[in-house]
Amino acid sequence: MRVRAPGKINVYLEVGALQHDGYHELATAFQAVSLFEDVVATHADGFTMSVGGAVDLDGVPTDDRNLALRAARLLAAETGYEAGVHLDVHKQVPVAGGMGGGSADAAAALVACDALWDTRLTGPELHRLAARLGADVPFALRGGTAIGTGRGDVLNPALARGRFDWVLVTSVDGVSTPKVYGELDAHRERHKVDIGPIATRPSVDAEVLHALRAGDPAMLAAALRNDLQVATLRLRPDLAAVLEHGEASGALAGLVSGSGPTLAFLCGSPEHALELRTVLAAAGHDALHVHGPVPGARVVG
Numbered sequence: 001m002r003v004r005a006p007g008k009i010n011v012y013l014e015v016g017a018l019q020h021d022g023y024h025e026l027a028t029a030f031q032a033v034s035l036f037e038d039v040v041a042t043h044a045d046g047f048t049m050s051v052g053g054a055v056d057l058d059g060v061p062t063d064d065r066n067l068a069l070r071a072a073r074l075l076a077a078e079t080g081y082e083a084g085v086h087l088d089v090h091k092q093v094p095v096a097g098g099m100g101g102g103s104a105d106a107a108a109a110l111v112a113c114d115a116l117w118d119t120r121l122t123g124p125e126l127h128r129l130a131a132r133l134g135a136d137v138p139f140a141l142r143g144g145t146a147i148g149t150g151r152g153d154v155l156n157p158a159l160a161r162g163r164f165d166w167v168l169v170t171s172v173d174g175v176s177t178p179k180v181y182g183e184l185d186a187h188r189e190r191h192k193v194d195i196g197p198i199a200t201r202p203s204v205d206a207e208v209l210h211a212l213r214a215g216d217p218a219m220l221a222a223a224l225r226n227d228l229q230v231a232t233l234r235l236r237p238d239l240a241a242v243l244e245h246g247e248a249s250g251a252l253a254g255l256v257s258g259s260g261p262t263l264a265f266l267c268g269s270p271e272h273a274l275e276l277r278t279v280l281a282a283a284g285h286d287a288l289h290v291h292g293p294v295p296g297a298r299v300v301g
């Protein structure tokens with residue numbers, strides 16, 4: 001059973017004030033893009049996995065710390081399934097890149113095991129298990145374009161028309177998401193006088209919804225926002241020049257994807273994206289052309 005799930009770009013990410021429990025409320029607009037993880041599930045007695053793919057696999061565990069294996073075990077526990085599974089994960093999404101690759105693996109593993117074991121969970125049941133695995137897993141299950149609130153796991157579909165073309169610049173070294181949040185909290189504390197009060201209940205700007213509905217990349221470019229970007233750039237100052245280079249080379253706008261370090265440049269057309277990809281690749285960057293929105297985790301064979 002082969003299932004494919006997409007990576008994502010947060011085209012809007014507002015991070016609310018730090019809560020007493022150490023978390024932040026988020027308001028985000030996700031777009032699933034055409035960079036996919038494939039998970040092949042086969043019958044087995046225990047729970048095992050292997051990982052391959054075109055990305056640097058350093059730091060990807062193949063034991064119970066792996067989100068895909070945790071997804072399979074959770075589904076088995078919840079449904080009373082008594083045998084196991086072998087998962088073969090093929091990664092295209094950069095590891096610790098801010099594009100939700102591990103979450104896509106978990107969503108794909110849930111769908112693959114549900115089909116392989118014939119456990120037949122409903123959409124809402126799968127969504128509930130996904131949310132227990134991680135805040136980005138429900139979106140990888142659903143795909144398309146969606147608004148996430150809470151910790152990003154409370155999803156509402158957003159109407160989106162047309163296609164958006166992106167050039168991604170990936171980095172070999174990932175960044176840790178908790179470290180980026182820590183850096184953001186420290187930055188906000190240092191600059192609290194200038195920044196002023198931070199919303200406890202953030203919300204996605206109406207301009208973003210409007211641009212997605214209109215399928216208008218120029219309008220979306222003007223509305224892109226990522227509150228984590230300032231923190232990621234402090235941890236990875238080298239990325240600022242790459243952002244400037246992409247924007248000076250014709251991108252409508254560029255931003256850090258999620259917690260980074262992947263950078264996403266929005267382009268006006270597929271041709272425009274091909275040109276930008278060529279320019280950035282010639283400058284020595286790992287640049288990829290992707291588009292969104294694309295569907296969530298689904299059986300492909």
Ligand code: ATP
Pocket residue numbers: 059060061065066067068094095096097098099100101102103105106136174175177258259260
């Ligand atoms: P986050 O969900 O933290 O924003 P990300 O999209 O930046 O993550 P991922 O590649 O999903 O990055 O994973 C981050 C870390 O999670 C990895 O460094 C790794 O230690 C761990 N991990 C667990 N399962 C997986 C998996 N299936 N693929 C990749 N990393 C995984």
